[in-house]
Amino acid sequence: MNQNEFVQLTTAFKDKVFRLAKRLLVSTEEAEDVTQEILVKLWTKKESLASYKSVEAFAMTMTRNYCLDQLKAKRSTNIKIDASDFKDFSPALDKKLEDHDSLTWVEKSINQLPEQQRMIIQLRDVEQYEFEEIAKMLEISENTIRVALSRARKTVREKMTKINNYGIK
Structure with a gap:
């Protein structure tokens, strides 16, 4: 080559x-x-x-x-x-600030997940890998990946609902 x-x-x-x-x-x-x-x-x-x-x-x-x-x-x-590397200090409109704030909370929620769930959500939802590819990379079954991804998404969703309904902890 x-x-x-x-x-x-x-x-x-x-x-x-x-x-x-x-x-x-x-x-x-x-x-x-x-x-x-x-x-x-x-x-x-x-x-x-x-x-x-x-x-x-x-x-x-x-x-x-x-x-x-x-x-x-x-x-x-x-x-x-x-x-601190995740902070975006560029000036923005109200909508961009809201979006950035939500994204920050999602990132914080993802970073609080267990390592395996964090890795799976990164590979599937951010990098758009198929379950089969993730299974090969992580050397676990596709079913395990689906369960972990479901739990990770549920945890992030619950945290975001709590933040949006009750304000910042």
């Missing part, structure tokens, strides 16, 4: 790799570093990439594992993840 073929192949999914890394690590800078690291690792394996059914799924699995390793390393050194 030459450089042009590699670039064509990875261009299709590098933004998804970044978004998954950002969802897991929160920090834009760290997500950019992870994306670059994953692309370098793929480049070193470029000759064997043809043997994979889905290079994209392989890259997403690598990203997930790499990010989880990064988070474990942070936990062991007691570094807290800063969620």
Whole structure:
């Protein structure tokens, strides 16, 4: 595989790799570093990439594992993840502010979910992967994914209903 073929192949999914890394690590800078690291690792394996059914799924699995390793390393050194990277400071109209506020609450709700549910909701609802692809990436059954996704959505919906009906906690 030459450089042009590699670039064509990875261009299709590098933004998804970044978004998954950002969802897991929160920090834009760290997500950019992870994306670059994953692309370098793929480049070193470029000759064997043809043997994979889905290079994209392989890259997403690598990203997930790499990010989880990064988070474990942070936990062991007691570094807290800063969620301030999600704030949007650009000026906006009332509607945009309301939308942004709702999105922030949804993100907070998703980030409070258990790791598996958070990963599944990211892959299914944000990245638009099919259940079969998610099952391969996470190495769990499609039925387990459906149940976890249903529970995750229900939890987020309940939190959002509570916030909208009763105000901020």
